[in-house]
Amino acid sequence: MNTIYITHPRFVEHELEGHPEHAGRIRAIWQALDAEGLSSRLKRLDAPPAIVSDLNAVHEPEYLNLLAQVSRQFRDQTVLLNPDTYFTPASYDVAFLAAGGACAAVAEVLLGNARNGLAVVRPPGHHATSDEAMGFCILNNVAIAARFAQRHFSVRRVMIVDYDVHHGNGTEAIFYDDPSVLFISTHQSPLYPGTGALEDRGVGAGERTTINIPVPPGHxxxxxxxxxxxxxxxxxxxxxxxxxxxxxxxxAHWSERLSNVNMNLTIPGFAHLSRELVRMAEELCYGRIVFVTEGGYHLDALSYGVCGVARALLGDPPASVTDRLGAAPSQRTDSNALIQRVLDLHDLNK
Ligand SMILES: [Zn+2]
Incomplete structure (x- = not known):
C-alpha cells in the first residue's frame, strides 16, 4: 500500500527574511525528495485547511480569535506574535494548512487509503500551547492531528514521539493530564525552552503518559x-x-548551529530512529504512523533527514540512506545512568 505525502505550495508564503524558520527550509525538503526520486514513489496530496472545530479540540477559542483578528488587522504587514514567532498576512491561512495537512495524512492512513504518511508542513507546531504561539510555532499541528484521530475515528490511544532537539513543551502541556496520549520527547538539556525535566511525567490520570528524556549536549x-x-x-x-x-x-543533527544546539546525530542515525518507529507501528498498530515536520535549520541536514523518513515509510533498506554530510565530529555515549533513571521513574524495567 501507499505512503501518503502531504504538503502545499502555499507553505512558502509564511516568510520572514533572515529568520531561521524561513521558506527555504521547505523548498529544500521538496527539492531533496524530488532529487532522490522519492516524491514519485509517494502518493501526493495538497494539504486542505484545518476546520475550526478540529483546532478547538486543542486551542482556546480566544487564541484562535486573536489570530483571526491579527490577520484581519495586519493585511499587508508582518507582525511578531512574540519575540521569535512572526505572522505574515498569509500566516493565518498557512497555519491552517499545516494543521490540516497533518490531519489529512492521519485521515488517509486511518481510512486505509495509505499505509503510513508524511506531512511536510510549516510553520512547525510543537512549542505552541493551547493559548499561545511560541518558538516559531502558531498551531500545534501534531496535537491537533492526535485529537482529530480520536474525534473522527475509532482511535483511542495515540503515541507521539518527538525527536526534535528542543522539548515539545506545547504538546506536553496539551496532553499532560490525558492518559489517552503518550508523549515521549528526547531533547537536549539544557536548551530552549527549558521545560522537559526527567521528573515531569504527567499528572492525575495522565501520570506516566509523559516521558521526558533530557539528553546532555554532545550525544x-x-x-x-x-x-x-x-x-x-x-x-x-x-x-x-x-x-x-x-x-x-x-x-539534533551535528551540523545544526541554531543557538546553543549541540547534539551530534547523523543522517543514518536519524534514519535508524525513523525505521524503528515504523517498526513499532507495524508491530503495534497495523503500521499506522504519520511523521509531521518540526524544526531543523541546517538545510541539508533537514532535507536529507526528511528523505530518511520517506525511505523508512517506504520500507527501503538502511543502505539506501546515503550520508552526504558525513560522520559527527564526536559523540558522547555515556547514557546508561540517564536511561536507567527514566526506566526507574516510569517503572519500565523488565
Ligand atoms: Zn527544534
Whole structure:
C-alpha cells in the first residue's frame, strides 16, 4: 500500500527574511525528495485547511480569535506574535494548512487509503500551547492531528514521539493530564525552552503518559539508538497505541548551529530512529504512523533527514540512506545512568 505525502505550495508564503524558520527550509525538503526520486514513489496530496472545530479540540477559542483578528488587522504587514514567532498576512491561512495537512495524512492512513504518511508542513507546531504561539510555532499541528484521530475515528490511544532537539513543551502541556496520549520527547538539556525535566511525567490520570528524556549536549546516534531500544520500545509496547505520530525535527543533527544546539546525530542515525518507529507501528498498530515536520535549520541536514523518513515509510533498506554530510565530529555515549533513571521513574524495567 501507499505512503501518503502531504504538503502545499502555499507553505512558502509564511516568510520572514533572515529568520531561521524561513521558506527555504521547505523548498529544500521538496527539492531533496524530488532529487532522490522519492516524491514519485509517494502518493501526493495538497494539504486542505484545518476546520475550526478540529483546532478547538486543542486551542482556546480566544487564541484562535486573536489570530483571526491579527490577520484581519495586519493585511499587508508582518507582525511578531512574540519575540521569535512572526505572522505574515498569509500566516493565518498557512497555519491552517499545516494543521490540516497533518490531519489529512492521519485521515488517509486511518481510512486505509495509505499505509503510513508524511506531512511536510510549516510553520512547525510543537512549542505552541493551547493559548499561545511560541518558538516559531502558531498551531500545534501534531496535537491537533492526535485529537482529530480520536474525534473522527475509532482511535483511542495515540503515541507521539518527538525527536526534535528542543522539548515539545506545547504538546506536553496539551496532553499532560490525558492518559489517552503518550508523549515521549528526547531533547537536549539544557536548551530552549527549558521545560522537559526527567521528573515531569504527567499528572492525575495522565501520570506516566509523559516521558521526558533530557539528553546532555554532545550525544549522538549511539545514545539515541539505546534510548529507543531500551525506553521507547518498552513504553510503546506497554501503552499499545492505535496510532503513532512523530514530531520530526532534525535539529539534533551535528551540523545544526541554531543557538546553543549541540547534539551530534547523523543522517543514518536519524534514519535508524525513523525505521524503528515504523517498526513499532507495524508491530503495534497495523503500521499506522504519520511523521509531521518540526524544526531543523541546517538545510541539508533537514532535507536529507526528511528523505530518511520517506525511505523508512517506504520500507527501503538502511543502505539506501546515503550520508552526504558525513560522520559527527564526536559523540558522547555515556547514557546508561540517564536511561536507567527514566526506566526507574516510569517503572519500565523488565
Ligand atoms: Zn527544534
Amino acid at each position: 549522538g546516534d549511539q545514545t539515541y539508538a539505546a534510548i529507543f531500544d531500551q525506553i521507547v520500545w518498552r513504553a510503546a509496547r506497554r501503552f499499545a497505541p492505535d496510532l503513532i505520530l512523530v514530531s520530526a525535527g532534525f535539529d
